[in-house]
Amino acid sequence: MAVSASKDTESWYSRGLGQIFDALEAEPGGLSTENATNRLSEYGPNRLPKVKPDTVWQIFLRQFKNPLIYILAVAAIVSFAIGEETDAGFIAAVLLVNALVGGIQEWRAERSSQALQQLIRTRATVIRDGETRDIDGEEVVPGDVVVLESGYRVPADIRLVSTHSLEIDESALTGESAPALKDEEWAGDDRAALGDRRNMAYAGTVVNRGRGRGLVVETGADTVVGRLAEDVTAVEGGQPPLVTRMERFTRIVGLVVLVAAAITALLGIFVQQYDAVEMFLFAVALAVSAIPEGLPVGITVALGVASRRMGGRCARVV
Numbered sequence: 001m002a003v004s005a006s007k008d009t010e011s012w013y014s015r016g017l018g019q020i021f022d023a024l025e026a027e028p029g030g031l032s033t034e035n036a037t038n039r040l041s042e043y044g045p046n047r048l049p050k051v052k053p054d055t056v057w058q059i060f061l062r063q064f065k066n067p068l069i070y071i072l073a074v075a076a077i078v079s080f081a082i083g084e085e086t087d088a089g090f091i092a093a094v095l096l097v098n099a100l101v102g103g104i105q106e107w108r109a110e111r112s113s114q115a116l117q118q119l120i121r122t123r124a125t126v127i128r129d130g131e132t133r134d135i136d137g138e139e140v141v142p143g144d145v146v147v148l149e150s151g152y153r154v155p156a157d158i159r160l161v162s163t164h165s166l167e168i169d170e171s172a173l174t175g176e177s178a179p180a181l182k183d184e185e186w187a188g189d190d191r192a193a194l195g196d197r198r199n200m201a202y203a204g205t206v207v208n209r210g211r212g213r214g215l216v217v218e219t220g221a222d223t224v225v226g227r228l229a230e231d232v233t234a235v236e237g238g239q240p241p242l243v244t245r246m247e248r249f250t251r252i253v254g255l256v257v258l259v260a261a262a263i264t265a266l267l268g269i270f271v272q273q274y275d276a277v278e279m280f281l282f283a284v285a286l287a288v289s290a291i292p293e294g295l296p297v298g299i300t301v302a303l304g305v306a307s308r309r310m311g312g313r314c315a316r317v318v
Helices: 017-024 033-043 056-062 067-081 085-119 224-234 241-270 276-290 295-312
Strands: 123-128 131-136 145-149 157-169 206-218
Touching: 017 157, 017 206, 056 085, 067 085, 067 241, 067 276, 085 276, 145 157, 241 276
Parallel strands: none
Antiparallel strands: 123 131, 123 145, 145 206, 157 206
């Protein structure tokens, strides 16, 4: 069974209902369970595209991407090269503990994020085999007849078939604070803006009041919000302000420490006539003691503890 559904999500609102039912091979009484299962295999789950999570090794190696860590790593290599294995081993141990603690905290944060995604999964009320059923939102397929009521989250892009004082909050897509009043009899052309399409309900929006019924025309990545998600995931995200400030701070600290260690070593060699190797080891010790190598981990641990406490108090940000 191959449904001849158009991938042009901009045209569903300008077609007649008869054309849409024919295009989707759907019936006002809903799909059969067998038909819905076949379509789920064909179209895939009704979920938004996601970025593949980093592996444990990627998270671990990312802990070494820090200017202060670079300085300590160079100090460890040089110390080992000149025969100071004890100092090199100590610095390497600090770097390893740093990476382990930071990696564990970040891994826990990733798992918490995935758990939150499970908590906010959408449910949908559909008509299957002539009966009203409550199913997981990921099982919704094109051609399903969906029932909408106050408080429901729209599970997919839907062409409305009937409405009763139906108002939907579309601010996430349009930016309009006022809910949009829906009307299945509204007719528009191909130039109508998304916020003006009164006979459509889009995935991710929320029903403020009233009730309605509609035919699913697009699911997953083919929905309006799905295409937005694809655009977002295709672009490398920016860094949070806290991370940006931390990187700037570490660069400044690293530069100051290097300059101070270099000046100290040069003064010891040329002014006090100390041995060059001895002054180098002194400079390394100065850098190791001055660099706050535990600062990134300290911040990560503090944020991780705070997030777990918020989770324990049922705090969520959506």
